[in-house]
Amino acid sequence: MTRKAFIHVQHLLGTGHVVRAAAIGKALASSGVEVTLASGNKIPPTLDTGPLRIVELPACKSPDAAFKRLVTLDDEDIDNEWKTARVKASIQAFKEEEFDLLLTETYPFGRRQLDFELSPLLNAAKARPNPPIVATSIRDILVRKKELWKEEWMADQALNHYHRVLVHSDPDFIQLSDSFPFADRIEHLIRYTGYVEGHAGRAADGSDGNDEVIVSCGGGAVAASLLTAALDARPLSRRAGDTRWRVLVGHDVPEDSFHAYQKRASTGVSVERARRDFPDLLKRARLSISQAGYNTVLDVLTAGVAAVFAPFAQKNETEQTQRAEALARHGRAIVTPEMGLTPERLAAAADDALALPRSHHAVLLGGAAKSAEILLNDLKECAA
Template identity: 80%
Template sequence: MTLNAFIHVQHLLGTGHVVRAAAIGKALAAEGVSVTLASGNRIPPTLDTGPLEIVELPACKSPDAAFKRLVTLDNEDIDDAWKSARVKASIQALEARDYDLLLTETYPFGRRQLDFELTPLLEAAEARSKPPLIATSIRDILVRKKELWKERWMADQALKYYDRILVHSDPDFIRLGDSFPFADDVDALVRYTGYVGTAARPSSGSADGEDEIIISCGGGAVAESLLSAALDARPLSRRAEDTHWRVLIGHDISGDAFAIYKQSAAEGVFVERARPDFPELLKRARLSVSQAGYNTVLDILVAGVPAVFVPFAQVNETEQTQRAVALARHGRAVVIPEEGLTPERLAGAIDDALALPRSSHAVRLGGAEESARILIQDLKERNA
């Protein structure tokens, strides 16, 4: 008998959420599960959704990094009529087939602004003659809330509706309790899957990176302070002034700005565009200096290289800081705030991090495949 899975995902600014949801969906499909992916935003054309059946819900997004408002793709505020249409579309999609599994990406541990839709969806699922297994898929770090009641609500919502919580991290480094104060309350539902990472890339054959300091910034659009400090920090370092520093600048930074960074670099500092062999460079490097996004940190953990993290922390962003601090507690990194960053402070953090040992710990990967295995096993046990 073919199992049927319904995955609900909403990405608001970046595409990481839908990429992760699609990866889990394809892993389920590889095990013979028929998967429907209901997306609340336009799926990027570069994302291969393979065998997944796609349902496009009335689309919305966040207009900025504050995540205080939802707007349509035409930047119009959503209203009650739009919300009603969204709820109707979600429930109709769920009721189109007898689904054995309902998986919500992030919610209820985020996306609370979509509760107008998702609580009715969960209630519709529970009201079926044969309710589906209900699970949620969450990243390694949750964004802390200023009001504790919001986090209490997350735990209560999970306990009320959910059968399984999939946490996409390696628990040897990051556990749910590192960013969620009520982790003990939901612990019986939690399974750690390992990281949902990108596919292995072919070797470039380059020897670049050997014993170097590698400074990276993802796309680069929000990394000006890190890049500016890094260009002048090398002569100020006591432990790393004798090696090459390689600064990788993302393609979100204009050609004119890139040229200025290149011209401004101190002696011994190479400036170039971000490279697809970044994970290889890290494996040969003496140290990594970067922000603390999910994918970058995963590459650093796999490489085993010591790190300096300068987390992106503008507006209400806390995720990168929490991820960086969690890894620092495990002796894998030194963390320095973005605010007030100077070449002197960065050089000092680099010197401190160079005293950390390399790690040979085998980071748990394969999070999408492990998620599929866990969910299918849950369904088998439920139907036994």
Template identity: 70%
Template sequence: MTFKAFLHVQHLLGTGHAVRAARLGQALVARGVEVTLATGNLLPPTLDTSGLTVVSLPPVRSPDAVFNRLVTPEGVEIDEAWRAARVAATLNAFAAQDYDLLLTETYPFGRRMFEFELGELVRVAKDRARPPLIATSIRDILVRKQELWKEEWMADTALAFFDRVLVHSDPAFVQLSDSFPFAERIDHLVRYTGFVGGAPRAASAGSDGTDEVIVSCGGGAVAIGLLEAALAARSLSTRAGDTTWRLLVGHDIADDAFAAFRARAPEGVIVERARPDFPDLLTRARLSVSQAGYNTVLDLLIAGTPCVFVPFAQVKETEQTQRAEALAAHGRAVVVAEAGLTPDKLAKAADEALALPRKQTQVRLGGAETSADILIQDLKERFA
């Protein structure tokens, strides 16, 4: 029997959600599943979606880190007519085939702003004469909510509609209960998969990255302060002032801002767009300077490169700080606060990080493949 899966992903600022969803989808495809990936935002140009049927829903994003508004790619705030069109597009895409699996990325453990769409999607799926297996895919650490009732709602929704909760983490490194107070209530739904990522990716041409400081920022939408500090930090560093600093500017940063960074780059600093061979660059680098997003941290765990983390922590964000501090506790990183970041503070953190031993941290990988195996076993049990 050939199973059919419908994966829904909505990234708002960073690209990590889309990256994980695509990798999980490709792992299912490798096991014979037909996968449709419905994306609620424009996918990054570096993302490999080969093997997937991509459905582009009306795109929307967050204009800032407050996450209390949604806008189109042109910056127009959405309205009720847009919401109705988005729900219709999602439900039409889901109705196009008799799917055996519905997999949401993050929801209901986030994306409450999309309850108008995703709540309707899971209700429609649950009400089918032949309901699909309904699962959700969540990262290692959730963003804590100030209102406890919101976290309780997450657990209630999971219990009401979901058959499986895939947590893309190594429980020896970080557990769901570390960032979710109602983890025990849904424990019977949870399966730890290991981290998603770590598969072979594009190799670098030539020797780029060798003994360099690699400064990265994912999509870059909330990393202007980090890039600004990095431009001037090289000359202030005693341990890394003699080598090239390569700043990888994410594709969410506008072309005019990118051009301005390039024009201002001092001697010894290269500014270029984010590259698909980023993990390969890290294996040769002297130091990594970055935020602490899920995919970047995983690449660094594998590479073993000394690192400085400037975790994204604007407004109510807690996830990256908790992840960065976990690595610092393992002696793998130096953490410097995003608030008040200066070139001097970044240079001092770089010098401190370069005094750390270069080592790999052993964590469970293969999360996409394990997730696919878990879901296929669940599907066989459901539809056997």
């Protein structure tokens, strides 16, 4: 009998959440599972979803880094009518098949703004005559909450609704307890998978990337300070001022801003949109300069390239800083704060990164395949 999985994912600013969800979905599909991926935002054009059946839910995003509001892709505030339509779409998609597995990406360890949708989805799963296995997929580091009761609520939701908590990290590197104070309460649910590589990418064209500095920013919605500094940093670098700096601008950056970056670029600096061959560009590069989002960091680690991280740290965001600092402790990167970033400081960080000895600290990868293995084993045990 063919197993069927339903994956729910919502990315609000960056694209890392949907990239991880798709990778796990494709790993399940390669094991013979029919996978439906329900996405609450537009899937980025650089993401290959392969064999997954895609359900496009009424789309929303966060208008800024505060994550206090949800808006439509036209920047209109969502209302009760929109929420009702979103819940209806999710439940309808879930009821189309007899799914054996329900996987929610991040929730309940984030995305509390979507509780109006995901609690009904969980209740619909529980109400089925043969309820599916329910699992959640979370990255290595959670964003800490100011109110402790919110984190306790996360643990309660996991205990009440979930059979498995997949943590996509190397436990010798970062453990859930490093960013979640109630990890001990759900320890029996936790399985570490290793890091989930987002995609293999494709071979870079011609000589693109060879000995270059590759500047990237994921979707780019919150990367203005990094991009602006990178455009003028090349001539200030002693160790990377003699090579091309290739600045990749994410697809969330509006066209007018993208063209402004192109016009501002100095000699030796090229500006283009983010590319599917980004992982291969890194393997050829002299240096990577980026924020410290989950998927970008994994691409950097896989490539083994020297790296500078300017972690996104606006508002109350701590996740990227914690990840970047963990890498710096292992000698894998130089970290420079995003706040007040200047071309001079970025050039100095680039020189420091290129002076680092190459680290041989191996990080556990293969998280998508391991996630699929864990979930399939859970399904077998449930059926036994």
